[in-house]
Amino acid sequence: MTQPLRLHPDRLFPADAGTRAVARRLYDAVKDLPIISPHGHTDPSWFALNQAFANPAELLITPDHYVFRMLYSQGMAMEDLGVPRVDGGPVETDPRKIWRRFAENYHLFRGTPSRLWHDWVYAEVFGLDVRLSGETADHYYDVIDAALKTDGFRPRALFERYNIEVLTTTESPLDTLDHHKTIASSGWKGRVLTAFRPDLVLDPDYEGFRDNLHSLADLTGRDVMSWDGYLQALRDRRAFFIERGATSTDHGHPTAFTADLPRGEAEALFRRVSTASATAADAELFRGQMLTEMAAMSVEDGLVMQLHPGSFRNHSATVFDRFGRDKGCDIPTPTDYVRALKPLLDRFGADRRLSLIVFTLDETSYSRELAPLAGHYPALKLGPSWWFHDSPEGMRRFREQVTETAGFYNTVGFNDDTRAFLSIPARHDVARRMDCSFLARLVVEHRIEEDEAHEVAHALTYGLVKAAYKL
Amino acid sequence: MTQPLRLHPDRLFPADAGTRAVARRLYDAVKDLPIISPHGHTDPSWFALNQAFANPAELLITPDHYVFRMLYSQGMAMEDLGVPRVDGGPVETDPRKIWRRFAENYHLFRGTPSRLWHDWVYAEVFGLDVRLSGETADHYYDVIDAALKTDGFRPRALFERYNIEVLTTTESPLDTLDHHKTIASSGWKGRVLTAFRPDLVLDPDYEGFRDNLHSLADLTGRDVMSWDGYLQALRDRRAFFIERGATSTDHGHPTAFTADLPRGEAEALFRRVSTASATAADAELFRGQMLTEMAAMSVEDGLVMQLHPGSFRNHSATVFDRFGRDKGCDIPTPTDYVRALKPLLDRFGADRRLSLIVFTLDETSYSRELAPLAGHYPALKLGPSWWFHDSPEGMRRFREQVTETAGFYNTVGFNDDTRAFLSIPARHDVARRMDCSFLARLVVEHRIEEDEAHEVAHALTYGLVKAAYKL
Amino acid sequence: MTQPLRLHPDRLFPADAGTRAVARRLYDAVKDLPIISPHGHTDPSWFALNQAFANPAELLITPDHYVFRMLYSQGMAMEDLGVPRVDGGPVETDPRKIWRRFAENYHLFRGTPSRLWHDWVYAEVFGLDVRLSGETADHYYDVIDAALKTDGFRPRALFERYNIEVLTTTESPLDTLDHHKTIASSGWKGRVLTAFRPDLVLDPDYEGFRDNLHSLADLTGRDVMSWDGYLQALRDRRAFFIERGATSTDHGHPTAFTADLPRGEAEALFRRVSTASATAADAELFRGQMLTEMAAMSVEDGLVMQLHPGSFRNHSATVFDRFGRDKGCDIPTPTDYVRALKPLLDRFGADRRLSLIVFTLDETSYSRELAPLAGHYPALKLGPSWWFHDSPEGMRRFREQVTETAGFYNTVGFNDDTRAFLSIPARHDVARRMDCSFLARLVVEHRIEEDEAHEVAHALTYGLVKAAYKL
Known part of the structure; x- marks a missing residue:
């Protein structure tokens, strides 16, 4: 039986009528504020080239690990969802079949949250008014596929429709940022920035770490096999990213471990990890040292530092x-954050x-750990x-456990952290x-008055994120 | 002052009127579904022999560690509650005195939750309508004791009255499952299954581990002092349990650690732990290896595997x-689950x-850890x-933290995991x-529509549990 | 724009009207019960000397680490809040300037919670009816400063106005408790007790540990460099504290680790830590051993033991x-509590x-860990x-996670644990x-009936705290 698809105006608000009324008033004042997306993984080529998205499956299913992980967990083969194999072996290529498998499940x-995000995209972006299911799969496919072929659904048009004030992508130091250059010089008003994500040249365990160092040398002309040259090459690339609009770096380490070694020890450690396979302990120590080095460079060049x-x-x-x-x-x-961050915070926390x-x-x-640390250190947010x-x-737990x-x-404020461009406003x-x-x-x-809640709602939606990311 | 005992029809539902109305509608559609109890610790002799329960204290207090732990924590001696001593020394034997001590506290x-379960038993099973207290202790004792002497309160009658579709007990591989055989051949329709709980022959730290291996040898005729013979003896007992209706195994290990050793190492490890006192490290490694061996046998014989x-x-x-x-x-x-389960999941997770x-x-x-793991691995629930x-x-936190x-x-679905037979429906x-x-x-x-909530409520109560446990 | 300051009579109660009505009835029955403050850090000299508090900043800002940590985390210098420097260097000395900086932020x-506590003090103690802000900073300063100069705002007057039945401070074993003696002999009816906090003579890592041992020797005349003499000196000081009204000890260790060494090992350990710098392992072991020794002394002398x-x-x-x-x-x-407390609990838990x-x-x-331990061990609360x-x-999570x-x-019951005397009733x-x-x-x-909730509310507010602390 086909069911209607409805986005209720009060969705996610508490059930209690009095509380809901306050929530609605607060929300009405911030719902139309521009989107500031300071951290995410959209593809800058979308906005540089502005080509139409290929089809519903390639846009909404195959690249979304939130989606295919759930289907896989329930016994579906990833091949049947079109996820490409490392060996290039056969996977499903018919997007309509992929779409149907998703719809049936x-x-x-x-x-x-995937359900919330997808429903928003279906209703708000594509105007669908029946719920997705096996029965409605083809209808969905046809509507979405037809829309994607029109100009109004190209990346730049959606960016504008979505009222995005600024969108930040994430690139490696080895990226030439050509797409960002294209966007900047295109005359299009959309503000698409990059963020400096150096894991692949900071982490000795990263696939191809030593090859990446060579690429870094090629790009910068520095002697990256010396500690000073390596640091200078990183400074060069940070400067290049800043030139292209970056205001932040991002670090995706397995732990929050930091170190602050004497120069001689850091140099010797770099020599070990850059010339041979690193031991697990050396790899961790080097990653930790490099977080502190990155903090030192941020103090110099002003890039906001993110640690994930x-x-x-x-x-x-x-x-x-x-x-x-x-x-x-x-x-x-x-x-652990308390012991892990102490070396970095002892040096730069104040x-x-x-x-x-x-x-x-x-x-x-x-x-x-985090609320007490952030409630003390001036450098930490x-x-x-x-x-x-x-x-x-998850958001409720965050506010309940952090705010006091x-x-x-x-x-x-909020980060959407996504490559799923279509659902950015939903998030x-x-x-x-x-x-x-x-x-x-x-x-x-x-516990607070409503006038104060309005101020805080605005700050969480707009003010704090612009200030924190220097946007 | 004696207070009434009331089981409110809306108990445990959220206070908000609108939410409560939805909860009531959902609950009305599932409240009378049969009970599927796929994991618990009731005594199969109850259903094999169908003898009357002895008295209120022996039924409801002395064996219930939820009850006597609380009384003990507040300074009452376990002896005064009739808990038997290892040395056979004197403990309270008058069930009415035991009952009064409980009632007064x-x-x-x-x-x-003990309070909720007990009140349900008093009101629903025994028709009591005043609250338990020191004043009403004797009234309670008399009413319950009189009821227990009647046929309507024998185990099989309660099983039927409780609308239990299937009830699973837990036995060791050394159990001959005679009671289950008696039940099966008795002509009674009640479905009482067993589950295979091999801790005492898998865990070198278990009391009498090496004696247990000898018993396993006696039961199976296998040479359990060889690695192959030991594994084969376990396969034999699993087959025997399956014959008696088992669909699952259960493992109560101190950690979730698993290992997947090369055959030679596993064999040498078995030799060490089976012939002398195991070191703590060997005991843990062996338990971990045996979880993976059990998973391998489950892949062969289809028994669902439970890890506690x-x-x-x-x-x-x-x-x-x-x-x-x-x-x-x-x-x-x-x-820890992430590192602990990896060896087993690397081999069988997909x-x-x-x-x-x-x-x-x-x-x-x-x-x-658990929601991300279960949201990925096809084998994991x-x-x-x-x-x-x-x-x-606890249930609210589970749904709030797992579902997204x-x-x-x-x-x-739900496991009652109990030996307190009378409160199974309450749980x-x-x-x-x-x-x-x-x-x-x-x-x-x-966040979902009501028609969907009805489907999910049915699945959580009935469908998912039958599917997950192959019942 | 100046906003009104309002303490709503229903503050902190759940929004749902039915639940709020019950909460209000329960609260109305306990709100005027006397304050029992069994653990805190107020200064006994306040009540011994009964001098007026100096000024708003010195009373409410400079000593309150909840307050200045938040301001510091947002970039304000601690010097600008008048926090004294170790080197005696210059810090802000104008209390009005300090007050303004706080008010503006x-x-x-x-x-x-600081906001809740402060607003209560402003409205209830000082009768202010506009919200604190940069605009109202001077008005606040003038009103509070004027009040503090009057007799009604001296410590003893506030103690009586606050309806405090008993207030416990915390002192080191080296304290002579002169202020407590003064209070006791003053004829004033206020009951101000002390608690025995021996960290500085139990913890080898404490600043001046070995000097503190010498002071302990001076005070008691014991040979504190022998294990027996050291223990006896502690017994002496406990007896002295009991004489001055103490009913409890308090221990602020980095972990909950306990040990129960054979006498010879304990003696040798004491010799090591008392005669030279302790290794980290020895320091931890000694702290753990001393917790068990303190428990042994509590069994003898009846002091309630607190572990933080x-x-x-x-x-x-x-x-x-x-x-x-x-x-x-x-x-x-x-x-960790499970392994950490086991040695102590094995000896005294029952x-x-x-x-x-x-x-x-x-x-x-x-x-x-804690609810299961407290739900078992008679000695543990x-x-x-x-x-x-x-x-x-935090309180909501405590009740939700502990009670079941x-x-x-x-x-x-409740501990205010504070040195912020003015906000004790607010807390x-x-x-x-x-x-x-x-x-x-x-x-x-x-889940419970309202008559029971009334009993529990009274117990949590008054009965349990008096019983637990033997007050």
């Missing part, structure tokens, strides 16, 4: 061998020139609830609704 | 020495023939909130009410 | 070097003469949510409101 996403630690990458050997990285099997681990935004996948650290916790319950110790003003909308819901509860429990 | 259970890790057993030396195992002093510990249901006593693992967390707040990443369909009723309450919130917050 | 405290573990003290090297201890940069760490009250900064231990978690959300396993009666009021809110939810969800 859409009930699996009940209660997940705590994911055990590519947990399934089976999936990694067959499909490669980023295939929905990165699993969070317990993450330095107001540094702005270090820390994220976590380990929610136990919110009230125990807390990123929003991230990845698995970029969800209504760190306040609102040591947080930095920001969830954050706005959840923040307003949290604030509404504070108001009806007489 | 019933206020200690305010806010605990993370309890520090018999924490109080005083209590263990005086009263033995399972006396209310098992304490949860932090439990194998759809395996069904591994994992439980936790460490709630921090819900959102950080999440058991419900367990033991200390088999409670309204793993969805509903990577969970397996399932709490789960149904809490699931419907959670779903009602999703509905009124417009 | 009062929005930073939105959503924090899990804080990484003075995390910021910068701040510690410049401003010293207790400057808002103590950060919680993951804290001994009803011991009363050990345990606190945590690691909320993950509530449901996993749980202290309320502490420090960063002394807040509405430990019940209400293994908890001990107790938050606890009363949050406990009544939690109980109201249990009532409207029909």
Whole structure:
């Protein structure tokens, strides 16, 4: 039986009528603010080339690890969803078949944020008014596919329709940022920035680390096999990124470990990891040292520093061998911040020139470690609830567990952190609704007044994110 | 002052009127579904012999560690509750005195699930309409004791009255399953299955481990002192359990650690632990290896595998020495799943023939580890909130922290996990009410539609549990 | 724009009208009960000398690390708030300027308990009716400063106005307790007790540990360089504290680790740590041993024992070097209780003469470790949510995560733990409101009856705290 698709205007607001009324008032004042997306993984070529997206499956399913991980967990083969194999072996190529498989299993996403994001895209972007299911799969496919062929659904048109004030992508130091250059020189008004993500030249465990150093040498002309040359090459690339509009760096380390070694030891460590396979201990120590070096460079050049630690990458050997990285099997681990960040914070924690935004996948650290740290150190701010916790319950836990110790003003607004361009407004909308819901509860429990809640809602949506990311 | 005992029809539903109305509608549609109890510790002799239960204290207090632990924590001696001593020394034998001591302290259970379960039994099973207290203790005792002497309160009659479709007990591989045979050949329609719980022949730290191996040899005729013979003996006993109706195994390890050693190393390890006292490291490694061996056998014979890790057993030396195992002093510990399960998952995680249901006593693992793992691996499902967390707040946290990443369909419905037969319907009723309450919130917050919530409520109550346990 | 300051009578109660009505009824019955403050850090000289407080900044800002940490985290210099420097260097001395800086940044405290406490003080104690802000800063300063010069705002007058039945301060064993003697012999009726806090003579890592031992020798005339003499000196000081009214000890260790060494090993360990710098391992072992020795003494002399573990003290090297201890940069760490407390509990856990009250900064231990331990061991009780978690959300999590396993009666009511004397009633009021809110939810969800909730609310506010602390 086909069911209607409805985006209720009060969705995600608390049920209590009085609280809901306050939430609605707060939300009405921020819902139309421009989107500031300071951290994400959209493809800059979309905005440089402005080509039409290929088809519904390639746009909405095959690249979205939130989607195919759930289908895979319930027994579906990734090949049947068109996920490319490392060995180039055969996978499903008919996008309509892929779409149908997804549609028939859409009930699996009940209660997940993917469901909220997708429904928003279907209703708001494509005007669909029946619920996705096996029965409606073809109707959906036809409507979406037809729309994608029109100019109004090209990347730049959607960017404008979405009222995006600024969108930041993430690139490696080896990237030439040609797409960003194209965008900047195109005359198009859309503001698409890059962020400096140097993991592949900082992490000795990264695939091809030593090859990456050679590429870094080629790009910069520096002697990257010397410690000074290596650091200088990184400074060069940071400067190049700044020139192209970057205001931030991003670091995706397995832990939050930092180190602050004497120069001689750091140099010797670099020699070891740059000339041979690193031991696990050396690799960790080097990553930790490099976070402190990056902080030192941020103090010099002003780039805001983001740290995203705590994911055990590519947990399934089976999936990694067959499909490669980023295939929905990165699993969070317990993450220490108190001892891990101390070397960096001892050096720069009191330095107001540094702005270090820390994220976590380990929610136990919110009230125990991160809020107390952010409620003390001038250099430290807390990123929003991230990845698995970029969800209504995750956002609620973040505010409930962080606010009483760190306040609102040591947080930095929302990050969508996504490559799923179409759902960017849906994600920001969830954050706005959840923040307003949290604030509404504070108001009806007489913990803050409504005029204050309005100020905070605006700050969380717009002011804090622009300030924190220097946008 | 004697107070009335009331089971309110809306108990456990959220206070908000709109949400409560939805919860009530969802609950009305599932409240009368048959009970599927796929994991528990009732005594099969009850159903084989169908003898009357002895008296209120022996039925409801002395064997229930939830009850006597609380009384003990407030200074009551276990002897005064009739808990038998290891040395056979004197303990209270008058059941009425034991009952009075419990009744006088019933206020200690305010806010605990034991209170909910007991009140349900008193009101629904025995028709009591005043609250238990010191004043009403004798009235209670008389009413319950008289009822237990009637045929309507024998185990089989209650089983039928409780609308139990299937009930699974738990036995060791050394059990001859005679009671299950008696039940099966008795002509009685009640479906009572067994589950294969091999800890005492897998865990070198288990009391009498090496004696248990000899018993295993006696039962199977295998040379259990050889690695192959030992594995074959386990296969034999699994086959025997399957013949008697088993569909699952259960493993109560101190951690979730797994290993996947080369055959030669596994064989040498077995030789060490089977011939002398195991070192702590060898014991842990062997338990880990055996989990992977059990998974391998499950792939062959189809038994669903349950893992219940993370309890520090018999924490109080005083209590263990005086009263033995399972006396209310098992304490949860932090439990890692990400690294611990990797060896097993690398081998079988992508194998759809395996069904591994994992439980936790460490709630921090819900959102950080277990939901991400279950939301990826086809072989992995999440058991419900367990033991200390088999409670309204525990269930709420489980759904709130698991659903957004793993969805509903990577969970397996409710386990009562109890030896307290009389309260089995009360426990399932709490789960149904809490699931419907959670779903009602999703509905009124417009995160799913009510027709979907009905489908999910049915699945959580009935469909998922039958599928997950192959019942 | 100046906004009104309002303390809403329903503040902190749940929004749902039915639940709020129950909460209000429960609260009305306990709101005027006397304050029992069994653990805190007020200065006994206030009550001995009864001098007027100096000025608004010195009373409410400069000594309050909750306040200046937040301002510092947002870039304000501690010097500008008058926080004294270790080197005696210049800091702001004009209290009005300090007050203005705080007032201009009062929005930073939105959503924090500091905001609730301060607003209560402003409205209830000083009769202010406009919100604190940059605009109203001078008005506030003038009103508060004028009040402080009047007799009604001296410490003893406020103590009486606050309806404090008993207030406990915390002193080191080297303290002569002269102020307590003065209070006792003054004829004033106020009951101000002390608590025995021996960290500085138990912890080899404490600044001046060996000097402190010498002071202990001077005070007691014991040979504290022998193990027996040292223990006897501690017994002497405990007896002295008991004579001055103490009913409890308090222990602020970095972990909850305990040990129970054979006498010879303990003696040798003491010799090592008392005669030379202790290794980290020896220091930890000695602290652990001394907790067990303290428990043994408590069994003898009846002092209730409090354990406050899990804080990484003075995390910021910068701040510690410049401003010293207790400057808002103590950060919680993951804290184990299960293995850590076992040696002590194996010896005294079943001994009803011991009363050990345990606190945590690691909320993950509530449901996993502390509630199961307290729900078993007769000697163990749980202290309320502490420090960063002394807040509405922190209290709610405590009750939600502890009650189902430990019940209400293994908890001990509220501790304000504060040196901020003026806000003591505000802190107790938050606890009363949050406990009544939690109980109201249990009532409207029909988990307990309202008559029971009244009994529990009274116990949490008054009965349990008096019993637990033997007051």
